Amino acid sequence: MNIKLIIIKLLILIPTLILATTAASSDLEKGRNIYQKNCQMCHGHDGKNTMATAANFKRGKGLFQSDSALLERIKKGDKACPGYLGILKEQQIFDVIAYIRTLYK
Numbered sequence: 754m755n756i757k758l759i760i761i762k763l764l765i766l767i768p769t770l771i772l773a774t775t776a777a778s779s780d781l782e783k784g785r786n787i788y789q790k791n792c793q794m795c796h797g798h799d800g801k802n803t804m805a806t807a808a809n810f811k812r813g814k815g816l817f818q819s820d821s822a823l824l825e826r827i828k829k830g831d832k833a834c835p836g837y838l839g840i841l842k843e844q845q846i847f848d849v850i851a852y853i854r855t856l857y858k
């Protein structure tokens with residue numbers, strides 16, 4: 754097998770594995786609800802940001818990091834993005850992370 758084919762296969766396999774592992778431990782339906790109540794007003798119903806400076810999840814902005822990095826980021830907040838520590842439980846943040854990953858198209 755040539756190296757290009759191996760790289761292409763890895764590029765397909767890695768996101769599939771990430772999706773498979775988050776789907777197993779998170780609840781997408783709950784994630785969608787949490788997103789609609791807490792995040793949608795800036796990040797848009799389909800992930801296309803309505804607030805100019807907010808990350809565009811539809812384009813994958815901010816999503817190329819691990820679940821644990823995203824967890825810390827969402828707990829802490831940054832600039833106009835509020836911190837959700839004490840507002841959302843850890844499991845709820847994992848649910849919303851699983852959901853925002855589905856918005857990347």
Ligand code: HEC
Nearest residue numbers: 791792795806807808814815826827831832833834835849
């Ligand atoms: C008041 C508007 C607002 C709300 C509500 C909001 N965000 Fe954000 N979000 C932003 C802005 C603005 C940025 C860009 C911040 C920056 O430049 O660091 C951002 C960036 C992000 C990023 C990208 C981080 C990175 O490392 O690039 C993630 C992930 C994120 N928000 C998740 C969420 C989640 C999940 C929620 C709901 C639980 C949420 N945000 C609610 C405004 C908001």
